[in-house]
Amino acid sequence: MVSITSKPSNHPLAAYIDRLQAGEALLSDSPENVLEVVGILKSYGVVLDAYSRNLIYIAENQFLVFFPFFKYFNGEISLAKLLRHWWHDRINFEYAEYCMKAMFWHGGGGLDTYLDSPEFKQRTKQAIQAKFKGNPFIRAINQLFPEFLPEQVRVLAYYSGLGQFWRVMSDMFLALSDRYDRGEIKAIPQVVEHIKDSLVAAANLPITYAVKIQGQKYEILPKSAGLKFLADTAVPYVEAVFFRGTPFHGIVSYNAQAHQIPPDQSRFTYGALYADPLPIGGAGIPPTLAMQDMRHFLPEYLHEVYRHSSRGEDDLRVKICISFQKSMFCVTTAAILGLMPYPLNTDDPAQQKANRVYLEKWMDRLVTSRLRDVNS
Secondary structure, three states, X not given: OOOHHHOOOOOXXXXXXXXXXXXXXXXXXXXXXXXXXXXXXXXXXXHHHHHXXXXXXXXXXXXXXXXXXXXXXXXXXXXXXXXXXXXXXXXXXXXXXXXXXXXXXXXXXXXXXXXOOHHHHHHHHHHHHHHOOOOHHHHXXXXXXXXXXXXXXXXXXXXXXXXXXXXXXHHHHHHHHHHHHOOOOOOHHHHHHHHHHHHHHHOOXXXXXXXXXXXXXXXXXXXXXXOEHHHHHHHHXXXXXXXXXXXOEOOEOOOHHHOOOOOOHHHOOOOOOOOOOOOXXXXXXXXXXXXXXXXXXXXXXXXXXXHOOOOOOOOHHHHHHHHHHHHHHHHHHHHHHHOOOOOOOOOOHHHHHHHHHHHHHHHHHHOOOOHHHHOO
C-alpha cells in the first residue's frame, strides 16, 4: 500500500503537513527550541494562574457592579497594594480582559450558543431581579433598555469561562515545566504530546458559573447546560485569540473607507500566530502587557539566554514574544492533532486522505502566519 503522504502536493505548507502526519510538530525540534518553549510556558503558567483567579473573582464577586474600581484586587485592598497598582508594579489584568473580549466578540462553541438561549435569559432575569430588588432606579433602566443588563451578564459569563479555561492551562504548563526539570521532556514532540494529553484529559470538564446574591445561589451556567472545557472554551479560544484576534488601535485604520480591516470577522488574521513581534513594547499594543507580566517570572535558564543574545535585555519583550509565539505553535499543534478525524497511524487510505484534507484546511489558514519565521 502506498501512503497518502508520498503523493506530491502543491500546498505551500506541504512540508508542514507531512511533518504533522509523521507525528511531529509545527515547530522544529531542537534543544534551543525546547528550552525556549518550556521556559516561556513556565512563566506564562504563573501569569495565567493570576489571570484565571482574577477573572473568576470578577465574575463571582463583581456581578453587575457598574463601577468596579477595585476589581483587580481580588478582594484584598490595602494602601500598599493600591500604590503598587498606581505604579504599575503588578500583573496587567487588562490583557486578560482583552482576550476575554476577543472571545466574546468572535463567539463560537456551545457557550456562545447557550448565552442566546431562552434558558439563559430566564436565569439572567431571575439574577437581575434579585440583584436590584431594592433599587427602583436600575429596575426602571432595565425596563427602558431590557438588553443592557443581560448583555453584561453574558460578558461576566465569558469572564468565568475564560478563567476556568486558563485554570487548566496554567496547571498544564507548570506541570510541563516540572517534567522538564526532572529530565522527562527533551524534545518538541514530547512538549506537544504533554499538551495534547492534558487537553484530552480535561476535555469533558464542566464549565459552570454561579453567583450568590443576598445569600442565595443563582446558576448562570448550570451543569445541566452541558458546557465542556474543550469544545466550548478551548476551541473558541484558539479561534479567537490564536487566529482572529482584534486589530490594535493606532496600527490600522478603523475607518471603513480605508479598507484596512476586513469587513468579515472570519477573515481576521490579527491573532497570536500572525502578529509581528516588533511592535511589542509600544503603547496601545495589548500583548505588550502579557510580555511585561511574563518577564517577571522567567526561569533563570531562559533569562540567561536572553541576556547573552543580541541587544541583551534592551529588546527583552520582543524576545519573550518570539519565544511565546513558538510555544503557541506547539499548543496549536496539540489542538490540531487532538482533533484529527482519524488516528495518525491509520492504514486505511480513505482515512489517510481525510486526515490530509483536514490538515490542509488548517494549513490554509497558516499560510500568512509566522510559521516559517519561527522555524527560520
